Amino acid sequence: MKLTKAAALLVGLALMAAGCARNAVATGTDPGPVSSTPRALPSPFTVTARYTAKSLRLKHPDALAIGPDGNLYVTDLSQRVTVISPAGKVLRRWGKPGSGPGEFKFISDSSNDPTDIHGKIAIGPDGTVIVSDSGNARVQEFTPQGRFVRQFGSFGTRKGRFLFPGDVAVDSAGNIYVADDQAGMLTRFSPLGKVAWTIGGIAASDPDLSGHFHFTRFDAHGRLVIVNDDQQRVLYVDSSGHKVDAFSPTAPNMCEATVDAAGNTYVSGCGGPGPTLVYDRAHRLIAIWPGTRYSLHRSPVFGPRGEVFALATDGSILRLHITVPGA
DSSP: OOHHHHHHHHHHHHHHHHHHOBOOOTTOOOOOBSOOOOOOOOOSEEEEEEEOHHHHTOSSOOEEEEOTTSOEEEEETTTEEEEEOTTSOEEEEEOOBSSSTTOBOOEESOTTOTTSEEOOEEEOTTOOEEEEEGGGTEEEEEOTTOOEEEEEOOBSSSTTOBSSEEEEEEOTTOOEEEEETTTTEEEEEOTTSOEEEEEESTTOSSGGGSSOEEEEEEOTTSOEEEEETTTTEEEEEOTTSOEEEEEOOSSSSEEEEEEOTTOOEEEEESSSSOOEEEEOTTOOEEEEEOOSSOOBSSOOEEOTTSOEEEEBTTSOEEEEEEOSTTO
16 A cells, blocks of 8 residues: 555545444444544554664564563564564574574565565463464474474365464463464464364355455454454454454455453554554554554554554564553
């Protein structure tokens, strides 16, 4: 999306916020407008600190996660994981290009931009670091200090294998959720790496479960919050793999979503210039981050002590202060 289109989109969103904000029920249907009076929407957060990619020696960073210790874990084109303190100090790095244990091959799924690599990362409740190694078709697990623990998965279409592993998340019980970006599948693995269930794929009977899944976080009910960017739908999937709620964002080209402790859902674009939209628990649009100065590459991530950080499209890491009421 070009900046001019993003600006036009913001004007449209401001005018339609009340008139076109829609509630969604578990079936994903929209009952209609709740008001016809336009209203200005507030910004959901302010930037309190910015750490540039150059100062952190990051090369085209792709994904950001926060551990239970509050530290940031970042993957980038250098084929490494970098651990950064909340104050912006690099604490340690690990990894190098390759296919051996502890090595990475983060690759792009587009020949048009080889720097747009896929190396997603998630942190478990015990600090375990989970990394999806897209070019090696596997998932690797590390200690917070970077010691290799194990790996699972290999290239293929059989159960427990991947064509192109993408987004990963870890729930409070240590179960690992992995999206296969080419197969359009979502698989939940047990803490021991065994397949529990798989949903999605071209044979999915529910259109919401057919497409590309993007996610990082669970809500207070233990539901994984997912964007299906093919269908332009935000989904909530429970621990059994059932879709229990869904809604359609009020802007196009949405790819990323996270949720805060109050249940507000933050929906961002596909890594390009554009806004971040915030919806309350009833899926009403309540705030807009315009993205005119710093657009978000991914939706914000939330730490254990109220920390909020986001990866911007210029490669910098932004520390944010949430201003959404009740968040």
